[in-house]
Amino acid sequence: SAVISQKPSRDICQRGTSLTIQCQVDSQVTMMFWYRQQPGQSLTLIATANQGSEATYESGFVIDKFPISRPNLTFSTLTVSNMSPEDSSIYLCSVELDGASETQYFGPGTRLLVL
């Protein structure tokens, strides 16, 4: 597996503001993903973070709301823009290590509360 860290671990934000979440891995990985887990729900994939190119977004998620950067093979950021209380959720990054097994490992998550 890999050591995955996320910053911040939690935050309370005001509506209309933006928050950038960082995900750092201790080894180079090809695939990085961003998920959202709303209270009492399962994981929903937001996007695949592609190194050197634009992220690939899932249906219902758009770049203007969730811009993603992937400057190298160990780091990615997700920004939650113009936040509303409905964005209150846990945001998780995950990585797929070996490029073949689809096995994903998750970071510790960022718990976001929007007031």
Add this chain to the structure above:
Amino acid sequence: QKEVEQNSGPLSVPEGAIASLNCTYSDRGSQSFFWYRQYSGKSPELIMFIYSNGDKEDGRFTAQLNKASQYVSLLIRDSQPSDSATYLCAVGASSNYKLTFGKGTLLTVNP
């Protein structure tokens, strides 16, 4: 749309019993199957993965896959209170590395 279905529970078993968690999936093209454990307030932790029909054992955990029935299960033998958590089933298609998650089953192991 690909779907992964799990009984939300809660599933309650006594300590030392076998806990059986079930999952069905809709996409016949699915190739990989995963079980994650998620403690309250924590992120999902990979327990097991299985790719081939049959059983795969790892310690107290056994994953079972039946592709014809589109069914995957997780058995936990000698359940311990520390096994109390939500168990997430995830299914992958070989074409794009994406996983589809079920809503999870809450397991409670009573001392």
